[in-house]
Amino acid sequence: MSAVDVLVIGGGNAALCAAIAASREGARVLVLEASNAFWRGGNTRHTRNMRCAHDQATEILTGPYFEDEFFEDLLRVTNGQTDETLARHMIHESKEMLTWIAEQGVRWQPSLGGTLSLGRTNAFFLGGGRAMLNALYATAERLGVEIRYEAEVTDIEIDDGMFLSATIGSTAERIEARSLVAAAGGFESNIEWLKRYWGDAADNFIIRGTSNNKGTILKLLLDNGVQEVGDPTQCHAVAIDARAPKYDGGIITRLDCVVFGIVVNKNAQRFYDEGEDIWPKRYAIWGRLVAAQPDQIAYIVFDASSLTLFMPSLYPPIQAPTIGELAQKLGLDPAALQGTVSAFNEAVRPGTFDYKILDDCRTDGLTPPKSHWARRIETGPFYAYPVRPGITFTYLGTRVNKDARMVMADARPAANMFAAGEIMAGNVLGEGYAAGIGMTIGAVFGRIAGREAARNARN
Amino acid sequence: MPAIELAPAQTSGTTAAHASAALAEADRLMTVCNSCRYCEGLCAVFPAMEMRRSFADGDLNYLANLCHSCGACYSDCQFSPPHAFAVNVPRVLAEVRNESYAQYVWPRALAPLFARNGMAIAIAAAVSVAAFLFGFMALNDRAVMFGVQAGEGAFYRLMPHNVMALLFGAAFLYAILAIGLGLRAFRQDIGAPSGMMRDPGDNWQAAQDTASLRYLDGGGAGCMNEDRQPEKDRRKLYHHLTFYGFLLCFSSTSTATLYHYVLAREAPYPWWDLPVVLGTLGGIGLLIGPLGLMRQKAVRDPVMREPSGRSMEAAFTLMLFGLGLTGLVLLPLRATPAMGTLLAIHLGFVFGFFITMPYGKFVHGIYRYAALVRYAQERKALHGTVP
Incomplete structure (x- = not known):
């Protein structure tokens, strides 16, 4: 026994x-x-x-x-x-x-x-x-x-x-x-x-x-x-700050700002609709989205108007007075990022911004579109968070x-x-x-x- | 890779310039905590933190004076040591809090008294007791000092009442003045000048929170000690005994003063009379409370303790114990030849306590209260109520 x-x-x-x-x-x-x-x-x-x-x-x-x-x-x-x-x-x-x-x-x-x-x-x-x-x-x-x-x-x-x-x-x-x-x-x-x-x-x-x-x-x-x-x-995977430790970084490296800006890959190209749905319903798809990008890295780019709209995160955002300088700090091609931001800005339709609802701020004629909360990225300083796939569990x-x-x-x-x-x-x-x-x-x-x-x- | 690489464990605060290493560390910790917020239900510190995105010294001094260092957040924290983020809020905020007492002290020249506070308070108490003993002996006939005094006015045959009232009144007023000026410096530092602190509702809320030690229990779980059994913690109880014991003693003295001047009735009073009853109950509180608090301190998890504050805490606790003990001993022996000596010792302790009030741990209650008024005001501005 x-x-x-x-x-x-x-x-x-x-x-x-x-x-x-x-x-x-x-x-x-x-x-x-x-x-x-x-x-x-x-x-x-x-x-x-x-x-x-x-x-x-x-x-x-x-x-x-x-x-x-x-x-x-x-x-x-x-x-x-x-x-x-x-x-x-x-x-x-x-x-x-x-x-x-x-x-x-x-x-x-x-x-x-x-x-x-x-x-x-x-x-x-x-x-x-x-x-x-x-x-x-x-x-x-x-x-x-x-x-x-x-x-x-x-x-x-x-x-x-x-x-x-x-x-x-x-x-x-x-x-x-x-x-x-x-x-x-x-x-x-x-x-x-x-x-x-x-x-x-x-x-x-x-x-x-x-x-x-x-x-x-x-x-x-x-x-x-x-x-x-x-x-x-x-698995349950989200996009988290790329500077997080390999293990046990926990909740504090998560970033809730995707919906406020655009997300680009290492080629400074957008790859998914950042404003598809309200964040709590979409945060869990971004880990896989970033995992599918080259070198599994992406950058959330936004401007000064969004800086305090989301919960603070552990590491400070990368900051620069212009998009070109921001690209340099991130190691991206400045002309490419400038081009992506300009194309996005030109596609933004006028609307009434409200991050609590599915608002009418969207892009027109852009691929992929940003369906909600699309506002021009134009007010410096400009900010970025580097993100990687953060695996929670398989x-x-x-x-x-x-x-x-x-x-x-x-x-x-x-x-x-x-x-x-x-x-x-x-x-x-x-x-x-x-x-x-x-x-x-x-x-x-x-x-x-x-x-x-x-x-x-x-x- | 570009210039964004950062060693994983290396985290930074929100503000570059801080007045001390403890404040810089507190900024780093609040940056970690503000991106987590799991502890927001434990006490007032974390909700107050959430109302900020950056932490200047004034903000950190405010948060530090809201903190009781109960330890709940430490044992609940997934990032406390040995995690590389090394989050230890109770200890770091204790350090900031202790530094803040010296920063606000009036006059500033006396700030060093906080550095070796135990020594400073002990010397002040000893000198005060000695002065009363020698003064009594020098100014009184041996027959009076070591004789049996009885009946109304017995105490005042050793020290005339008006002299006593004048001396202690002056010491007390000085303490009030110095504490008030320190409080003014605190309010200005935390961004809440006196005009903002006068709202009766905010003060009523803060008074309730202070009187009940609302936040000294880790959100209801109790303080975390070495035994990891917070439900067995009695820190709140002993603090209540100490605090209310002190208030009872203070009201005993106040009642006696009223008796003297309004009713023209002179001490000593019979055992059943209000000043004696209040003083006896208060004295018992001041015996059990401080002993209990010292016992609780001894079983605290050392990792959460702030070593530089120990002598200050011990000095204040022992001073309160001394007040209670010398007062209580006087009661049964007041009709014996020992009365003169015991009275001198008790008065020496009281005088020493009064003059050191602005220069020791006594001020923690003052700043805690002011921080809670500020907190009530902030909560009201944000939510309409204090939940």
Whole structure:
């Protein structure tokens, strides 16, 4: 008999929700976190909110967000690339999360300054994701969950869909358990793995979160017959400041100014409609757009009239008195950038600028167009932010059913293996992203996985 | 690549020129924090920060005086050390705050008193106590100093009431004047001259926030200590005991003064009378509160503490404890031969406290209150209310 009922691999939101839920079911739970205590929690430490359905306004949410609306939002951002049964199940379960998460010691607050557009749909953690983690860890420890840090799992023994043991790389210790919850994230920090799909372009990707999500557990599971789900090139990626550190730059290098200017590539050419839709609905496409440009770099160019219209970012914009000098500072061809800006300015139609709505400021006869918020870039000084693809997390994962139980390649349910969080996000997110949904996937399926793993261990 | 390369960990503030290294670091941190904002629900510092896009010294002094260094933002921060961004707001704002006390002090020539504040306050207290002891002995007959005094006016046989009132009144008025001039310098520095600070609504809001220590609890979670169990933190409780203990003692003295001049009733008063009851309760607060605060200080996570401020905090806390202790001891022993000596020691502590009020940690409450008035005013201008 093994000493552990439920082994949880990972230490973020999904892992801790699973550990807590399993413990509350009476299971003896062990959590293996690859990092040390400071860096614990992987990408969760960089998060700040969770998208939950609710039928009426609450103290922290300004109005109802019904299940159907949530599902429609999901369909829109994923272009229908979602497992409807699982997605609807998750959305239904998300309603309970508002109270369940709070019961685990996490505090909510209304939406943050600068993100008021999420005030109705997303519940924010007081103090952010690390505060949430601190609360979850404290609760897990109080419940008697054993947590081991610097315990990276490097091997898993699986026999025909049945988890037998995991091995901690640093000590070669082999740990048996009656059931497994894999909540160890995606593979976005494994640049070599990304290169299999992206080629050398992946060298220019910046990873917004943890450097520990190398996909080791994901790969071990897939190699042992767990069914794969999701397109390996799909991920949550945004355009972030190119000066950001390679890992763990988090939220503060994001830039919310695309809609106020134009975005050009290294040839000083525009490549997409910057004003297609309001920013919260479009921010998540820009990572892939920049990834498709030469050298995976682009520059957001705007003028003095826009400087204070968006939330400040970590690094100051590059600044110059003329477009030509700005181009020189950016290393772009001055004549080419001047030409692009002039062509844009000539195409701008008169309109009434209002960045809160889809206004009538647009270009005419320009390819690609700028459909809204198009204003001439003419008032110096001129500014630019260099941007690169910032990968938040990947979608390739393990297929699961409604009980968060892994499904094997031959469609049989796994005997005692469950998955939650980014490692199975591809079940719900085929492509695209909607703010806060990663945490919903983690918490909802984490709780289910923990509960089911505990029940499985009892039988 | 062009000239935009920047070492990843290297981040900068919004403003090139700062008066000190601590202010420059505070600017760098606020630039990080203002692009994150996850902590805006914890206290007043971050919402006030969000109303700005750049941070000059006056802005940073304002933010620093809103901060209680409760530590919630440090333990919640994904960028605190060992992250390369090395965000440690409680410690850096404590440093800025401590520097600001010296910057606003009147007269400016006494600013160095803040540099070795513990020593300065200890010397002032010792000299004051010694002066009262020697003065009492020099000016009083041995039989009076070491005899048993009883009945109305017992204290004033050692020191005539008018002399006492004059001496302490003068010391107190001097303290008020010096603190007032320091406050004026603070207001001007943070861009809120006195005319802007007179709104009754803003003052009422600030008074409530001050009286309840609204922001001294990490947004409700408690202060973060070494044990990482903020729910066990009692800093707010001990601060309340200290603050209200002090106010009770002050009202005891004020009541006694009214008794003397209005009702012509001279101290000592019976144990059940208002000045004694207020003073006793206040004295108990001043015993438990400062001891508790020192205990809380001791278990603070050292990474959040600002070492240069320790002697100032210790001096102020011990001074308050001394006030309470010497006052309380006097009560049961006031009808014994020890009364003369104990009275001299107590009065020495009170006098020492009064004259050092503008030159120690006492001013933190004054600047905190003014910063909260400013905050109430800013919130009102932005949102119409203080949520």
